[in-house]
Amino acid sequence: MLQKTSITTRDGVFVNPVIGQKKSGDFVDEVIVKCYETMIKLYYPENRCKLGTLHTQMKYAGPKEAIHHAIMRQNYGCTHIIIGRDHAGVGKFYDPMAAQKIFDDYPELEISPVFFPPFFYCRKCLTYTTPKACPHDNDVKEQISGTALREMIQNGQAPSEFILRPEVAQVILDHPKPFVD
Ligand SMILES: [Zn+2]
Numbered sequence: 001m002l003q004k005t006s007i008t009t010r011d012g013v014f015v016n017p018v019i020g021q022k023k024s025g026d027f028v029d030e031v032i033v034k035c036y037e038t039m040i041k042l043y044y045p046e047n048r049c050k051l052g053t054l055h056t057q058m059k060y061a062g063p064k065e066a067i068h069h070a071i072m073r074q075n076y077g078c079t080h081i082i083i084g085r086d087h088a089g090v091g092k093f094y095d096p097m098a099a100q101k102i103f104d105d106y107p108e109l110e111i112s113p114v115f116f117p118p119f120f121y122c123r124k125c126l127t128y129t130t131p132k133a134c135p136h137d138n139d140v141k142e143q144i145s146g147t148a149l150r151e152m153i154q155n156g157q158a159p160s161e162f163i164l165r166p167e168v169a170q171v172i173l174d175h176p177k178p179f180v181d
Pocket of ligand 1: 082097122123124125134135136
């Protein structure tokens with residue numbers, strides 16, 4: 001959703017997932033790459049999306065890691081970087097907005113952060129939206145926590161198509177061990 005929204009006003013998107021050591025409960029690298037390959041093949045116009053992997057490890061350093069990620073993507077030649085809620089966070093350790101606020105302290109960066117609030121699908125608005133734009137109650141919103149998503153997958157259930165595209169969900173469900181131990 002964030003990537004597609006970004007493409008609407010820019011030339012294209014470079015999808016550059018971190019491949020390397022991660023914490024328990026995160027998706028394993030093979031699942032990450034296969035899911036992106038499936039999503040790009042089925043849901044992106046040709047030549048609007050490039051996939052390349054970034055071989056390093058996640059450090060879960062929240063705002064500091066957001067700046068590091070921005071510098072690495074600046075070095076790739078990217079003009080913008082998407083910074084979502086709680087970028088590179090872990091549990092409830094960081095203020096979810098800290099990774100966005102820290103960019104005020106680094107005006108010398110040549111890459112511009114693009115900030116997004118958390119998105120959800122609203123069955124009344126009939127679109128993906130945010131708390132700023134949608135007044136409706138939680139019972140008409142399709143949103144799911146990482147923990148709930150893991151539980152569903154471990155029980156062999158595919159989440160709603162508003163949370164995960166069915167073909168991408170299938171890639172995860174078909175994998176014998178989609179999560180890091
Ligand atoms: Zn709504």
